[in-house]
Amino acid sequence: MLTDSQVAEFNRNGFLNGGRVLDDTGVQELRDELKRVLDTGPEGFPEDGPRPVLFHNMVRDREPERCVWQIVNIWEVSGAYQRLIHHPFIVGAISQLTEADELMVWHDQIQYKPAGYGGVTSWHQDAPLWPIIRPMTPVSAWVALDDATVENGCMWMTPGSHRWGNQIEFLRTQAHLKQTEDFGRIEGFTPPDGNGAEKVAPRPWPVMAGEVSFHHSLTWHGSPFNRSQQPRRAIAMHYMTGESRFVASGQHVMKAFVDLPDGAPMNQAGAHFPRVMKNGKPAALAG
Numbered sequence: 001m002l003t004d005s006q007v008a009e010f011n012r013n014g015f016l017n018g019g020r021v022l023d024d025t026g027v028q029e030l031r032d033e034l035k036r037v038l039d040t041g042p043e044g045f046p047e048d049g050p051r052p053v054l055f056h057n058m059v060r061d062r063e064p065e066r067c068v069w070q071i072v073n074i075w076e077v078s079g080a081y082q083r084l085i086h087h088p089f090i091v092g093a094i095s096q097l098t099e100a101d102e103l104m105v106w107h108d109q110i111q112y113k114p115a116g117y118g119g120v121t122s123w124h125q126d127a128p129l130w131p132i133i134r135p136m137t138p139v140s141a142w143v144a145l146d147d148a149t150v151e152n153g154c155m156w157m158t159p160g161s162h163r164w165g166n167q168i169e170f171l172r173t174q175a176h177l178k179q180t181e182d183f184g185r186i187e188g189f190t191p192p193d194g195n196g197a198e199k200v201a202p203r204p205w206p207v208m209a210g211e212v213s214f215h216h217s218l219t220w221h222g223s224p225f226n227r228s229q230q231p232r233r234a235i236a237m238h239y240m241t242g243e244s245r246f247v248a249s250g251q252h253v254m255k256a257f258v259d260l261p262d263g264a265p266m267n268q269a270g271a272h273f274p275r276v277m278k279n280g281k282p283a284a285l286a287g
């Protein structure tokens with residue numbers, strides 16, 4: 001369980017390091033599984049069997065010489081990642097941070113920045129990029145599979161920004177920030193009055209292998225190039241609460257798996273959105 005002061009820190013900043021959740025063996029198992037999936041490749045999974053929802057170099061179009069492997073829903077092809085989305089400490093912490101007693105997985109995603117040529121994940125907020133679910137309250141758990149450091153492109157966070165509303169259009173103007181040296185130089189935004197943090201003060205957010213970091217879906221975050229000789233592998237697990245509703249007008253890669261009317265509760269969306277907690281109790285792993 002998170003302590004009261006950890007929950008208060010999350011509420012103040014919009015992010016929190018929850019400490020170590022995997023030992024070396026657990027980390028290595030997930031690295032090995034990631035390697036197996038990468039070796040299988042995007043074309044290697046059967047069309048009609050379990051496969052990741054998305055599997056690509058997400059920066060290929062804008063920066064072909066760089067790479068960020070993004071694999072969405074690796075849990076669908078890996079027992080080890082499926083167990084991770086149910087990790088009791090992580091699920092319990094998400095429940096504390098969302099104050100919800102029902103939780104589903106919205107989706108997961110590997111973000112792997114290879115050594116030497118890892119690309120940028122521009123400053124963004126998650127919730128505005130997820131327009132098929134409302135309200136904008138999900139919380140994510142991000143588990144490092146390597147020490148994520150300033151050198152190899154750890155995430156950066158902007159304290160208090162989860163209380164500044166939807167600022168995705170402003171953040172899109174900051175896409176020129178790519179290098180470690182300038183990633184924190186966000187310019188041109190004045191936080192709304194009375195919302196806690198009065199200034200934009202981005203900071204690097206190192207997370208060691210096996211640790212979990214939590215962030216609110218409105219927290220400003222991103223990560224610069226990996227120019228170091230160390231890989232930066234990580235898995236983000238995005239959780240939604242029982243109050244989440246489907247917004248049929250939006251677009252998102254997960255929409256293909258939702259067969260619901262507009263406004264329906266996402267807890268009815270089915271097998272691609274596994275429930276991990278019901279009535280405050282961990283939900284059993286399917287299968």
Ligand SMILES: O=C(O)CCC(=O)C(=O)O
Binds near residue numbers: 121140142234
């Ligand atoms: O892994 C990264 O650098 C970014 C991950 C991210 O944007 C997220 O977990 O929401």
